[in-house]
Amino acid sequence: MSDRGVNVPNPYNRLSKEQVELIDKTSLELLQHPGILCYHEESVDLFEKTGAIIKKTKEGEHDAWWVSIPPGAVKEALETAPSKIFLGARNPENRVILDAENTRVYFGTGSETNYWLEVEPETYISRESKDERVFPVMKKKRGSLELLCQSAHLAEQFENLDFFIRNVNVQDDDISTENKDVNVFFASLNHLTKPVIGGVADIGQLKEVVKMAEIIAGGRDQLRKNPVVAFITSVIKSPLQVVAETSEKLIAIARLGLPVVISTSPQGGSTAPIDDVGMIAQVNAEALAGITINQLANPGAPVIYGAVPVRARMDDLHDMYGVPEFCHYTMACAQMARYYKVPCYSTAGVGDAKVPGIQATMEKMLTHTMVPLSAPGLIHYSFGLLDKTQTFCPEQALLDNHQIGMIKFLQRESNVNSDTVENVKKVVEEVMHSPYRMYARYARGMLRRGEIFSGFPFEGELEDQDQTLLLAHERIKEMGKTVQKHLPEETCRRIFDAVPGLLPRLNPYGEVK
Amino acid sequence: MSKDIVEMIVDNVLQGRRNKDDEGIEDGVVGQPGVAELVEEALETGIEPDRILLKGLSRGMELVGAKYESGEYFIPDMLTAAEAVEAGMKVMEPHLTGQGDNGGKGKIVLATVEKDLHDIGKNLVAIMLKGAGFSVIDLGIDVPAARIVEVAEDEDAQIIGLSALLNTTMKNMEEVVTQLEQKGLRNRVKVLIGGAPTSGDFARQIGADSYGKDAFAAIREAEKLLKAGGDS
Ligand code: B12
Numbered sequence: 001m002s003d004r005g006v007n008v009p010n011p012y013n014r015l016s017k018e019q020v021e022l023i024d025k026t027s028l029e030l031l032q033h034p035g036i037l038c039y040h041e042e043s044v045d046l047f048e049k050t051g052a053i054i055k056k057t058k059e060g061e062h063d064a065w066w067v068s069i070p071p072g073a074v075k076e077a078l079e080t081a082p083s084k085i086f087l088g089a090r091n092p093e094n095r096v097i098l099d100a101e102n103t104r105v106y107f108g109t110g111s112e113t114n115y116w117l118e119v120e121p122e123t124y125i126s127r128e129s130k131d132e133r134v135f136p137v138m139k140k141k142r143g144s145l146e147l148l149c150q151s152a153h154l155a156e157q158f159e160n161l162d163f164f165i166r167n168v169n170v171q172d173d174d175i176s177t178e179n180k181d182v183n184v185f186f187a188s189l190n191h192l193t194k195p196v197i198g199g200v201a202d203i204g205q206l207k208e209v210v211k212m213a214e215i216i217a218g219g220r221d222q223l224r225k226n227p228v229v230a231f232i233t234s235v236i237k238s239p240l241q242v243v244a245e246t247s248e249k250l251i252a253i254a255r256l257g258l259p260v261v262i263s264t265s266p267q268g269g270s271t272a273p274i275d276d277v278g279m280i281a282q283v284n285a286e287a288l289a290g291i292t293i294n295q296l297a298n299p300g301a302p303v304i305y306g307a308v309p310v311r312a313r314m315d316d317l318h319d320m321y322g323v324p325e326f327c328h329y330t331m332a333c334a335q336m337a338r339y340y341k342v343p344c345y346s347t348a349g350v351g352d353a354k355v356p357g358i359q360a361t362m363e364k365m366l367t368h369t370m371v372p373l374s375a376p377g378l379i380h381y382s383f384g385l386l387d388k389t390q391t392f393c394p395e396q397a398l399l400d401n402h403q404i405g406m407i408k409f410l411q412r413e414s415n416v417n418s419d420t421v422e423n424v425k426k427v428v429e430e431v432m433h434s435p436y437r438m439y440a441r442y443a444r445g446m447l448r449r450g451e452i453f454s455g456f457p458f459e460g461e462l463e464d465q466d467q468t469l470l471l472a473h474e475r476i477k478e479m480g481k482t483v484q485k486h487l488p489e490e491t492c493r494r495i496f497d498a499v500p501g502l503l504p505r506l507n508p509y510g511e512v513k
Numbered sequence: 514m515s516k517d518i519v520e521m522i523v524d525n526v527l528q529g530r531r532n533k534d535d536e537g538i539e540d541g542v543v544g545q546p547g548v549a550e551l552v553e554e555a556l557e558t559g560i561e562p563d564r565i566l567l568k569g570l571s572r573g574m575e576l577v578g579a580k581y582e583s584g585e586y587f588i589p590d591m592l593t594a595a596e597a598v599e600a601g602m603k604v605m606e607p608h609l610t611g612q613g614d615n616g617g618k619g620k621i622v623l624a625t626v627e628k629d630l631h632d633i634g635k636n637l638v639a640i641m642l643k644g645a646g647f648s649v650i651d652l653g654i655d656v657p658a659a660r661i662v663e664v665a666e667d668e669d670a671q672i673i674g675l676s677a678l679l680n681t682t683m684k685n686m687e688e689v690v691t692q693l694e695q696k697g698l699r700n701r702v703k704v705l706i707g708g709a710p711t712s713g714d715f716a717r718q719i720g721a722d723s724y725g726k727d728a729f730a731a732i733r734e735a736e737k738l739l740k741a742g743g744d745s
Contacts, residue, residue, distance in 0.1 A: 438592065438633075438636065440588065444529070444538060444589045445536070447587060447590075448538060
């Protein structure tokens with residue numbers, strides 16, 4: 001049994017029971033009228049078997065079908081979808097157990113960011129006092145395989161990180177659509193003993209990625225029992241359109257019997273209504289459409305309700321994460337998933353800010369605190385994301401790791417009970433009759449048992465400068481030097497023999513002939 | 514045999530156990546003798562008080578200090594250990610007086626100045642000074658300058674320690690210095706001040722001898738003052 005993640009003892013229900021039922025009813029109605037606009041013929045065939053009303057149309061060059069999904073088909077999919085799903089890991093102690101009837105929450109990375117933002121200490125001389133000072137300067141790089149490996153290595157070490165979604169978009173010259181998937185999955189799996197989840201760019205490589213995972217897990221059946229990889233598919237293009245290419249991947253993964261997240265990310269104000277009711281009704285309908293396709297393809301296949309509803313910025317229509325509406329939408333989705341008894345995939349901790357600092361901290365703290373209160377299961381995007389998911393910063397990820405530590409601690413249950421109050425009376429009596437009336441002595445036990453939260457680990461000593469980033473940078477440098485948790489040599493050899501397209505430079509045991 | 518008792522005193526200081534009823538850091542020690550009982554036993558078996566003090570209580574506190582420096586111990590551990598030393602000192606007291614040297618490092622009269630009720634920091638300083646082997650007479654809070662000077666004179670204390678947490682009350686520290694001068698005691702008694710609004714500059718300004726920013730500085734500064742004034 002893994003003790004990863006954190007239990008949220010009393011999830012906060014933003015919606016009343018009546019509101020939940022109303023959203024359910026409304027989403028089902030939306031799936032009938034207007035229904036979904038589906039660009040994937042095989043999915044249309046699957047829907048047709050459930051008695052859906054289909055109407056062929058043309059969207060520009062593409063064939064498309066209006067599908068009016070009968071509520072019964074959705075309800076049946078929700079019946080067959082399992083409420084408990086395991087995400088496997090190279091180290092079985094790191095497995096994630098997702099149970100929709102339970103309230104455990106796990107934090108992970110995510111979003112393939114284009115940029116890697118690095119802290120570099122630089123010395124400046126004051127024009128006025130001529131004093132020297134060291135300030136953190138931010139340097140931006142394009143993502144690469146090398147940086148993805150570095151990120152995975154850090155992720156292995158962050159104690160509050162429970163699962164990994166690759167967070168660096170690799171832009172190396174020798175990476176193309178034809179070899180990207182195998183290389184990015186290998187880079188992740190070769191540095192992490194925690195669950196790895198990711199999307200596939202090219203359906204042709206899905207079987208190669210699965211082959212790699214089977215070698216790591218120890219065989220076909222072992223992979224189903226310990227799925228060291230799980231997938232994410234963005235089948236929905238909001239509003240309510242089903243994309244051909246990703247539906248094909250979704251169906252293929254469903255038939256492989258491996259866990260998959262249905263991820264839909266409508267933007268309130270552009271591709272979804274901006275108000276609570278509109279957003280929740282639509283994003284819920286979209287998630288349900290995806291789950292239904294998955295279950296029609298393979299009833300009982302492990303599927304995760306993924307909702308990433310965001311709000312539009314009013315000045316440029318970019319995504320916005322660090323706002324109260326984001327919490328409203330997201331917490332409601334967690335409640336809907338729990339109502340359906342399907343595990344949920346959610347989001348918190350993205351900074352809209354471009355660099356670490358006060359803005360980023362405020363934005364992150366808001367969603368990192370609020371979203372877990374709704375006990376959504378998986379919370380991705382939690383480490384190091386800035387500039388509304390365009391940038392990953394390792395130092396920020398380290399700060400986020402600490403913030404998530406606080407959030408996990410926050411969920412601890414109170415120790416008020418009939419035994420503890422007896423002890424309190426005794427202690428107060430003792431202290432009142434002691435010379436200085438101090439309780440310090442009684443804090444020691446908790447201190448030793450690790451029950452007192454440690455302070456901010458990056459507190460500097462200067463009185464007139466925040467040194468957080470400089471200190472975080474020192475720690476990141478140290479973490480970069482620790483031993484990497486590579487796959488065993490024999491496993492790497494077998495993977496490189498069996499899987500085409502892997503770049504020899506990724507093999508930690510030297511290039512194979 | 515006797516060596517064992519002194520070592521057990523050291524262990525129990527590290528565990529912060531005043532007496533047999535106290536818990537330690539490790540479980541399952543309640544009921545076993547604590548510092549007070551061990552000191553008593555050591556005295557009965559004829560171990561010299563000096564040895565108990567230096568190789569037992571002081572040695573224990575030194576080790577506690579080292580553990581704090583290395584990050585293993587925190588303030589609650591320090592305070593708890595200091596309380597254990599204090600419990601041992603209580604037992605020692607009758608055996609120390611009359612020996613010429615009082616065995617401790619020196620005598621300090623400590624007080625929060627008039628009109629000021631803050632005492633958490635002052636108490637911390639008191640406990641730690643006692644733990645470090647000083648003999649501390651703590652007059653409490655809201656103490657008029659006249660009373661502080663009077664006790665210092667009667668008790669023949671080498672140091673007066675003053676605490677103030679308010680901008681408005683820190684001025685009352687100066688009054689203590691003035692009264693010491695008026696009574697012709699200024700050469701005999703050193704004045705050490707502390708509390709958040711005070712500073713080294715403020716100490717110089719009011720003619721005090723030293724300032725300590727926290728309880729550790731209080732010990733350091735008190736030791737320095739004693740050395741400096743030792744031959745007067
Ligand atoms: C706790 C507290 C109280 C408690 C005191 C409880 C108690 N048992 O002491 C209560 C609620 C009673 C209180 C009351 C008031 N308080 Co008050 N209080 C505080 C508070 C929050 C913490 C002080 C504290 O205990 N710190 C922790 C200890 C460990 O630190 P410390 O005291 O600084 O001590 C350390 C060092 O300074 C040094 N040290 C201290 N003494 C000595 C002595 C020597 C010899 C040496 C060497 C070193 C040394 O070593 C210590 C250990 O490291 C401070 C805020 C703050 N951050 O300081 C306000 C504060 C001191 N209080 C303040 C005020 C205004 C008041 C009231 C006037 C409020 C009111 N309007 O009623 C009253 C005044 C009552 C009075 N006449 O004294 C202000 C003072 C502003 C100012 N500079 O003048 C402060 C700064 C809060 C603020 N920011 O406004 N207070």
